[in-house]
Amino acid sequence: MTSTPPDLGLGSDAGRAATSQVTGGAPLLDFDGRSTPYIDYQSITVLLGLQHPRSTEPAELTFYILGQVKELLFKLIYQEMVRVRGLLDDDDIPQAVWALRRSRRVVDLLVSSWDVLGTLSPNEFNAFRDHLGQASGFQSYMYRMVEYVLGNKVPELARPHRKVPQVNEAVQQALHSPSLYDAALALLSRRGAGIPPELLRRDFSRPYRPDQRVERAWAEVYRDSGPTDHLFLLAEALMDIAEGMCRWRSVHLLTVERVIGFKPGTGGTQGVAWLRRISEHRFFPELWTARGLL
Structure with missing residues (x-):
């Protein structure tokens, strides 16, 4: 399991390079807190909670x-x-x-x-x-x-x-x-x-x-x-x-x-x-x- 790398200025080329070295080039799978950076950045939970169809028709x-x-x-x-x-x-x-x-x-x-x-x-x-x-x-x-x-x-x-x-x-x-x-x-x-x-x-x-x-x-x-x-x-x-x-x-x-x-x-x-x-x-x-x- 990959671990969260130390904070090395992750929002920079140097930070991303350091992260890649820690993960061996694999994606990060563990994050602090109760969310993920992508969910927070794109407000995904809010976005996907905005659909309220009014009928039972799937279309x-x-x-x-x-x-x-x-x-x-x-x-x-x-x-x-x-x-x-x-x-x-x-x-x-x-x-x-x-x-x-x-x-x-x-x-x-x-x-x-x-x-x-x-x-x-x-x-x-x-x-x-x-x-x-x-x-x-x-x-x-x-x-x-x-x-x-x-x-x-x-x-x-x-x-x-x-x-x-x-x-x-x-x-x-x-x-x-x-x-x-x-x-x-x-x-x-x-x-x-x-x-x-x-x-x-x-x-x-x-x-x-x-x-x-x-x-x-x-x-x-x-x-x-x-x-x-x-x-x-x-x-x-x-x-x-x-x-x-x-x-x-x-x-x-x-x-x-x-x-x-x-x-x-x-x-x-x-x-x-x-x-x-x-x-x-x-x-x-x-x-x-x-x-x-x-």
Whole structure:
């Protein structure tokens, strides 16, 4: 049996090397106290105690856990997009692009979550659907904050959270703050692009309206740049995020249609018809339409 090595600064390369010598390269199996470092670091006991399905249908656990996983990924994407916005404010394009590349992989994880949920048969889902009541992913405040930080500012969609003080404060901050796209346009302006000044001083809580002058500015980035140019790389990294979010919405639509057909949603929407409408939205709209000018 391996024994706990002496404390030699275990949180360092030297400490880890010393530990490996004591264990002979095998994993540690004994720890002081009533827990393990991994349980404590990741709050595993708390995390695994947060699942409370409401029916006896075994498939509900899949739905329940995947919903929680999505919320954690929404949180990660939101925090990363806020950080990228700050990097763009500081004109640090290389770090912003690096973070956007990683964030696209997180979006890919979100998209793949529908592959798991799509394995629920209609009968399995119907066996616990009534237990949802009016609960709907549409009410996810972390997803709403992701939409807001990416620039889809629809103020009325913050209403479900107005009676939850700490949640409402975070949602309202996301709504009224400049979006990631606003930060990108401000950076383009600082680099000499013809971004209309009124777009940079607008009410950031209102929906963004595409502008042909912004479209031309992005088109110039593509005409005058190449794969080594920072603005070109930023444009493509933003498009990666925008495309990934489009895939998220599209696969969401297909999964819902596959599992429940055209039934109304639990949160009051028309279900598939609602999802089809919102799937037509595009984040960073002029990045899409600028391609028609090239």
